[in-house]
Amino acid sequence: MSEERSLNFIEQIVEEDLANGSTGGRVLTRFPPEPNGYLHIGHAKSIVLNFGLAQKYNGATNLRFDDTNPVTEDTEYVDSIREDIKWLGFTWEKELYASDYFEQLYEFAVKLIKKGLAYVEDATAEEIAAMKGTPTTPGVNSPCRSRSVEENLDLFERMRKGEFKDGEKTLRAKIDMASPNMHMRDPLMYRIKHAHHHRTGDKWCIYPMYDFAHGQSDSIENITHSICTLEFIPHRPLYDWFIKELDIYPSHQYEFARLNLNYTVMSKRKLKQLVEEKHVAGWDDPRMPTISGLRRRGYTAASIRNLCERVGVQKRDNVIEYSLLEFCIREELNKTANRAMAVLDPVKLVITNYPEGQVEELEAENNPEDPNSGSRKLPFSNTLYIEREDFMENPPKKYFRLGPGMMVRLKNAYIIKGEGVEKDADGNITTIYATYLPESKSGGDSSGLTVKGTIHWVSAAHAVAAEVRLYDRLFTVENPGAEEGDFKSFINKDSLQVIENAYVEPGLLQAKPGDRFQFMRKGYFSVDPDSTPGKPVFNRTVTLKDAWAKESAKAAK
RNA sequence: UGCCUGAUAGUAUAACGGUAGUACGACAGACUCUGACUCUGUUUGUCUUGGUUCGAAUCCAGGUCAGGCAACCA
Numbered sequence: 001m002s003e004e005r006s007l008n009f010i011e012q013i014v015e016e017d018l019a020n021g022s023t024g025g026r027v028l029t030r031f032p033p034e035p036n037g038y039l040h041i042g043h044a045k046s047i048v049l050n051f052g053l054a055q056k057y058n059g060a061t062n063l064r065f066d067d068t069n070p071v072t073e074d075t076e077y078v079d080s081i082r083e084d085i086k087w088l089g090f091t092w093e094k095e096l097y098a099s100d101y102f103e104q105l106y107e108f109a110v111k112l113i114k115k116g117l118a119y120v121e122d123a124t125a126e127e128i129a130a131m132k133g134t135p136t137t138p139g140v141n142s143p144c145r146s147r148s149v150e151e152n153l154d155l156f157e158r159m160r161k162g163e164f165k166d167g168e169k170t171l172r173a174k175i176d177m178a179s180p181n182m183h184m185r186d187p188l189m190y191r192i193k194h195a196h197h198h199r200t201g202d203k204w205c206i207y208p209m210y211d212f213a214h215g216q217s218d219s220i221e222n223i224t225h226s227i228c229t230l231e232f233i234p235h236r237p238l239y240d241w242f243i244k245e246l247d248i249y250p251s252h253q254y255e256f257a258r259l260n261l262n263y264t265v266m267s268k269r270k271l272k273q274l275v276e277e278k279h280v281a282g283w284d285d286p287r288m289p290t291i292s293g294l295r296r297r298g299y300t301a302a303s304i305r306n307l308c309e310r311v312g313v314q315k316r317d318n319v320i321e322y323s324l325l326e327f328c329i330r331e332e333l334n335k336t337a338n339r340a341m342a343v344l345d346p347v348k349l350v351i352t353n354y355p356e357g358q359v360e361e362l363e364a365e366n367n368p369e370d371p372n373s374g375s376r377k378l379p380f381s382n383t384l385y386i387e388r389e390d391f392m393e394n395p396p397k398k399y400f401r402l403g404p405g406m407m408v409r410l411k412n413a414y415i416i417k418g419e420g421v422e423k424d425a426d427g428n429i430t431t432i433y434a435t436y437l438p439e440s441k442s443g444g445d446s447s448g449l450t451v452k453g454t455i456h457w458v459s460a461a462h463a464v465a466a467e468v469r470l471y472d473r474l475f476t477v478e479n480p481g482a483e484e485g486d487f488k489s490f491i492n493k494d495s496l497q498v499i500e501n502a503y504v505e506p507g508l509l510q511a512k513p514g515d516r517f518q519f520m521r522k523g524y525f526s527v528d529p530d531s532t533p534g535k536p537v538f539n540r541t542v543t544l545k546d547a548w549a550k551e552s553a554k555a556a557k
Numbered sequence: 558u559g560c561c562u563g564a565u566a567g568u569a570u571a572a573c574g575g576u577a578g579u580a581c582g583a584c585a586g587a588c589u590c591u592g593a594c595u596c597u598g599u600u601u602g603u604c605u606u607g608g609u610u611c612g613a614a615u616c617c618a619g620g621u622c623a624g625g626c627a628a629c630c631a
Contacts (some may be wrong), residue, residue, distance in 0.1 A: 006571060034631050069630060125629055132627055136559045170629060180560040182627045191629035210631050234561060234626050312570050317624055321568050324581050334594060409590050442590065454590045521591050548592045
């Protein structure tokens with residue numbers, strides 16, 4: 001199959017650059033997170049793009065923390081970001097920090113002052129905003145704009161020395177207050193913040209703005225392709241202006257559309273709110289679209305990378321359907337996850353003609369999709385647990401499960417026939433009675449019978465009690481961020497259902513956090529770190545597709 | 558009423574002047590010791606109006622719609 005995937009527009013640019021030698025035959029990208037939150041699946045797209053591009057074209061990718069705002073940043077975030085990138089399967093060339101360049105950035109600023117292209121501003125934030133004009137009306141020049149180079153140099157040095165309070169002075173680029181691009185109206189380069197920085201400590205009290213740090217950092221590192229999201233398009237002329245006036249390595253910026261997923265929010269601000277206001281258990285809550293949340297939910301790195309590759313890279317806004325992510329993980333886990341029997345909503349089933357006290361070891365395939373997965377033994381006895389929904393006293397048409405007089409196969413075991421039930425005072429079924437066909441044993445069935453349904457089970461005396469956490473989408477609407485009012489009012493109150501006492505097959509007692517299984521007919525589950533030696537905890541990653549659920553929902557209408 | 562992006566099935570993406578294709582979803586069926594998987598089939602699309610051309614999703618012009626831009630955030 002020589003079917004080649006067509007190149008995305010950034011790959012096309014890279015190939016052109018490589019062909020015409022404009023980057024010296026090099027590809028050096030960077031992934032530049034601000035360490036003020038955890039990475040989410042939107043970042044994964046950027047990571048896959050940046051690292052993937054470098055891999056494809058024999059280049060490299062730097063990890064650079066954009067840590068120019070000390071009040072929002074923290075080393076906790078630095079650590080989690082590192083871990084998540086590694087987990088996704090990528091290795092960076094150099095680990096760098098914008099704060100590594102503070103001294104050099106300061107010199108750059110001095111250079112621009114000397115060229116008469118930067119000046120110290122006295123105005124307050126409000127005054128600066130007022131002088132800036134609006135998108136449809138030009139701004140006006142600040143009185144400070146005409147300060148002499150000498151005075152600017154002196155004032156800027158005194159800013160650095162800490163002679164001024166926060167907000168008292170700023171350094172601005174002298175460009176064009178009438179520019180149709182608001183970002184070119186004498187943008188701020190430096191502001192005063194007497195704040196402790198997570199890496200530079202109290203060494204600095206002036207910090208460069210994004211626009212005077214990002215492009216310069218790219219240039220210092222000789223980044224060839226600086227890839228960012230669409231909202232930075234209007235910054236590009238400024239990015240280029242600084243590089244030109246500073247006469248430094250010409251990195252170039254390219255923009256792509258960020259990834260959006262429906263039924264969730266992606267902005268760091270909103271995710272942070274969910275965590276801080278305890279709507280979720282933490283940044284790694286399995287309902288979160290964070291890398292750590294998806295990991296805990298049971299998503300694999302490969303499935304996330306796969307999603308990022310499937311959605312492509314382009315410049316139009318998009319919202320990816322959650323079902324595509326689910327497809328990616330099901331596709332992988334179907335091939336790799338061992339099957340197991342787990343009864344989530346147990347009801348007791350007694351086989352009246354099976355000898356009491358007898359225990360058989362039955363053979364069970366670990367994964368029919370993987371011939372090398374081997375098999376395991378399952379204990380079988382006269383008292384089992386089956387799923388409550390697998391028995392109905394008055395079943396509708398096309399119900400291929402157990403009912404009075406109905407036959408069904410117990411997976412890997414025998415065909416049984418429903419005989420009767422026992423109920424409590426409220427009419428709830430407490431025990432189902434059935435008979436089995438000894439000659440119908442799996443692997444050696446001589447009964448000549450075929451039944452339409454097969455159900456899962458566990459032996460009551462051998463089953464292990466487990467906690468199972470069932471997750472659903474975090475929000476009830478497709479785009480909670482775009483709805484009127486507070487996005488948190490659209491939180492799905494049933495997004496987490498905890499089953500304290502499910503029963504799983506005995507072998508699962510040995511499962512370790514991170515292990516993944518397909519609970520037959522129920523979905524894919526992974527072992528949560530909250531598990532204890534005696535009681536495993538399983539997170540449902542995703543359900544299996546369920547044709548019967550659709551069928552019965554249709555019938556209910 | 559300025560500047561900048563963008564617009565192809567429900568969603569996402571391809572076609573780079575020459576048959577509008579792929580994936581996910583949905584629907585129908587086959588198979589099944591998982592109502593899973595797999596397989597088969599069906600459905601739905603080039604924002605609009607002109608122009609250039611033998612030929613336009615693609616090039617040009619106008620319009621419409623959507624998103625972004627006026628933080629001492631990134």
